[in-house]
Amino acid sequence: MVIPFSYTVRNLWVRKFTTVLTAGGMALVIFVFATVLMLDAGLKQTLVDTGLDDNVVVIRKGAGIEVQSGVERAAAALAESQPQVAFAEGGRMATSKEMVILINLPKRDVARAANVLVRGVGPMGLTLRPQVRLAAGRMFHFGSYEVVAGSSVAKRFQGAGLGETLRLGGREWRVVGIIDAGKTGFDSEIWGDADQLMPAFRRPVYSSVIARLTDKAAFDSYKATLESDPRLTLEVKRERQFYADQSELLANFIRILGLSLTAIFSIGAIIGAMITMYAAVASRTGEIGTLRALGFRRSSVLAAFLVESILLALVGGIVGLGLASLMQLVTVSTMNWQSFAELAFSFRLTPNIAIETLLFSLIMGLVGGFLPSVQAARMNIVTALRAA
Numbered sequence: 001m002v003i004p005f006s007y008t009v010r011n012l013w014v015r016k017f018t019t020v021l022t023a024g025g026m027a028l029v030i031f032v033f034a035t036v037l038m039l040d041a042g043l044k045q046t047l048v049d050t051g052l053d054d055n056v057v058v059i060r061k062g063a064g065i066e067v068q069s070g071v072e073r074a075a076a077a078l079a080e081s082q083p084q085v086a087f088a089e090g091g092r093m094a095t096s097k098e099m100v101i102l103i104n105l106p107k108r109d110v111a112r113a114a115n116v117l118v119r120g121v122g123p124m125g126l127t128l129r130p131q132v133r134l135a136a137g138r139m140f141h142f143g144s145y146e147v148v149a150g151s152s153v154a155k156r157f158q159g160a161g162l163g164e165t166l167r168l169g170g171r172e173w174r175v176v177g178i179i180d181a182g183k184t185g186f187d188s189e190i191w192g193d194a195d196q197l198m199p200a201f202r203r204p205v206y207s208s209v210i211a212r213l214t215d216k217a218a219f220d221s222y223k224a225t226l227e228s229d230p231r232l233t234l235e236v237k238r239e240r241q242f243y244a245d246q247s248e249l250l251a252n253f254i255r256i257l258g259l260s261l262t263a264i265f266s267i268g269a270i271i272g273a274m275i276t277m278y279a280a281v282a283s284r285t286g287e288i289g290t291l292r293a294l295g296f297r298r299s300s301v302l303a304a305f306l307v308e309s310i311l312l313a314l315v316g317g318i319v320g321l322g323l324a325s326l327m328q329l330v331t332v333s334t335m336n337w338q339s340f341a342e343l344a345f346s347f348r349l350t351p352n353i354a355i356e357t358l359l360f361s362l363i364m365g366l367v368g369g370f371l372p373s374v375q376a377a378r379m380n381i382v383t384a385l386r387a388a
Helices: 005-014 016-048 073-080 151-156 194-200 216-227 239-283 285-293 298-329 351-377 381-387
Strands: 055-060 095-106 113-121 133-137 146-150 165-168 171-180 189-193 208-212 234-238 331-335 342-346
Touching: 005 016, 016 239, 016 298, 016 342, 016 351, 055 216, 055 239, 073 095, 073 208, 095 194, 113 194, 113 331, 113 342, 146 151, 151 171, 151 331, 151 342, 165 189, 189 194, 216 234, 234 239, 239 285, 239 298, 239 351, 285 298, 285 381, 298 351
Parallel strands: 113 189, 146 171
Antiparallel strands: 055 208, 055 234, 095 113, 095 208, 133 171, 146 189, 165 171, 331 342
């Protein structure tokens, strides 16, 4: 015979205080576990979504990031004049020769400064990034000392708000607009005219060339043409892959550190569940003897106690996941270890993370309840009834 599921549920309800304490401990572990995965997913989404599959990035070979790259003007001209490059409206090449540099700005809310990326773009810079839109003010005029700031930069840094003034490269630059890049990396940048920013920072070369190809299939030939040219020392990447690579170092650190802490906490939660189930077995010795005397087999008793432990863990998992989901309302900022600039991003809960989190809670319940369930199943009927 199989012990009714309602029996297991009632036992958890009767022992409310113990159930709450044990489920609470598991909820804390699940909260940490889910938060780490959400942080990793949020970081990757922010950087990966910064790039588009249709665009390519041309940088100096071996540079890895735009800040460390230098593309000579002649090389940039060759990169944008290849037949694989598409034309935009008006017959202009769909390219943007860009300069990227790090500056240090003071924050608004704390007495310290942080690095911010300043990006000098060409006239097609905004056209090549349809995910970037003007949220307030207007776009800067090319040929002027005007810039637009990403929404995250405008909120967090002094002088970066609409109508304020920034001192960049020894000159005063007026912030005439705020751009919203849909929670991508461009929200953490300041944009201006590349041809004005380069002399201000004494940069004789570009950092990169952004180009849109005629179609995705043209990437391989475009890449081969530029990288095989002995006159050039260039590297070509799809824009989406370029930004995905920049997330790896920080994402791996967050994942390793977070999962290490989760492993430590989970041991404590499993031990707590085990203690709870051992106490349940000890306090219900008479019940176990009665169940066995009524004809319930050892496997039924083992299954009943194991299901009870799993349900306990599932309750903790649902509570922990619910609390972790609230973290999506929070935006955090940290230094991107690849570009050394501050990057703002949000936690992101995906269906895969929710499934992985609940499976992890079930595994904790299974491991924590296995030995106590075995003890209950192996209990001698006569001894159990006498103990009652």
